[in-house]
Every structure is written in C-alpha cells, then in structure tokens.
Amino acid sequence: MKLFYGEIEGSQVTINDEEQQHIVKVLRMKNGEEIHVTDGKGSLASGKLLIEGKKANMEVDTIKTDFPNFNPKLHIAIAPTKNIDRIEFFVEKAVEMGISEITILQTEKTERKNINIDKLRKQSISASKQSLRFHFPIINDLTKITDFLKNTSPQNTFVAHCHENLERTDLNHIPVMEQVTFLIGPEGDFSEKEISYLAQHNIKAVSLGNQRLRTETAGIFVAAWNYNKMI
Numbered sequence: 001m002k003l004f005y006g007e008i009e010g011s012q013v014t015i016n017d018e019e020q021q022h023i024v025k026v027l028r029m030k031n032g033e034e035i036h037v038t039d040g041k042g043s044l045a046s047g048k049l050l051i052e053g054k055k056a057n058m059e060v061d062t063i064k065t066d067f068p069n070f071n072p073k074l075h076i077a078i079a080p081t082k083n084i085d086r087i088e089f090f091v092e093k094a095v096e097m098g099i100s101e102i103t104i105l106q107t108e109k110t111e112r113k114n115i116n117i118d119k120l121r122k123q124s125i126s127a128s129k130q131s132l133r134f135h136f137p138i139i140n141d142l143t144k145i146t147d148f149l150k151n152t153s154p155q156n157t158f159v160a161h162c163h164e165n166l167e168r169t170d171l172n173h174i175p176v177m178e179q180v181t182f183l184i185g186p187e188g189d190f191s192e193k194e195i196s197y198l199a200q201h202n203i204k205a206v207s208l209g210n211q212r213l214r215t216e217t218a219g220i221f222v223a224a225w226n227y228n229k230m231i
Contacts (some may be wrong), residue, residue: 045060074105084112150184171222174206187214
C-alpha cells in the first residue's frame, strides 16, 4: 500500500504539500497509479493519482472512516537524551508499536533544553505511514514535570525509575487499563526530590527489570509491553 498523509473532509481529499513534492519529485509516480491517503484521524481514502504539473491530487474511489484506534492507549512522558538521535529512534519505534501520545519531559537533570518538536512530529507521521497506522499519535511540546502532573490522573500514571532503595512494582503486575501513562527520566534518572514529588501526587513507581536501561530503551520497552496487550 502506498500510503500518504492529507486532509479528508467529506468526499474531498487534499494531499499534504510535502507529500505532493515527494510523490512528484522523489517517487516520480505516474497518473493512474493506485494511492491511499489517511488524515491520521482514522480515515482512509483510496483512489488513483492525478498529476497536474507539480501538483498531486487523487481521484477518490472509496473513503473509509471507521478504522478503530489502538486499545489500550499509551502515553509516555520521556525526558530528552543529550544525543537527540536516541529520542528520535524511540519516537519511530514507539509509533510503530501503536503509542497514542508522547510528551517530551523537562526534568532537573534534563541537559537538552531545545527540542525540534516539528521534526519529531514529521518522524511520527513517517513511522505511522510505514506501519500503516490510520490514527497518528499526539506529540506534545517540551513540558516541565510539574506542569505535566497538573493534567494527569494518578490512578493510571506510573513512573519508571532506577532507585532500588525505593518501593517499586514490577511492570508485569500492572493490570490492563484503557489508558495508561508512564514517566521516564533522563540520563542519570529522576532526582530523589522529583521522585518524592511524584509520590506526593500518588504516582506509583514501577521497575522495568534487573538491568539498567537507557532512557530510549526504557521507552521502547514500555511501548512493547503495551503493544503486547493491544486488541
């Protein structure tokens, strides 16, 4: 399936401008080729490609709007790594495994303060198309941990940290929920002050196993754990 991103409103389909350039200049597709366009909101249009100069449109054959979203929904709030390539890798793999939402988390030990969120969103769209997702995940801006907690429910929010002297629940003991949120810290982990702050807000701590995982590895591990529970 040649899947592209665009807007679908009623019977009208508009292919994203960057996607049009990719179709015409990079892929060099021809008139009449079969293409598919998703709006990332659960709709999929199928039809034939129409090339007009440098513009790419489509002759719509069918539009489906009833594709189900992933369940359970997973939201990971993750601190950015110093090497941004590692977070980009996490985003790609987590999107492929059906994550619903990602927040880039600012913590005490976060070294990287400037994040190109637009680039992460583009990578998310690319990974969604690659894995034939018709519901794209939300990629939120860099958010302070204190602000993040203002909009979270402690009943389904967990923090993964490496402080072995503090009480933690094994990840596999967490029951299946419709929505679940995980906080994952930076290189060097959350500070004890932050862990205490999270505990005061009734955020439960979990262990991801005996090995100490890199930030991006922990994120991918949780995404895979949730992927295994999807229906």
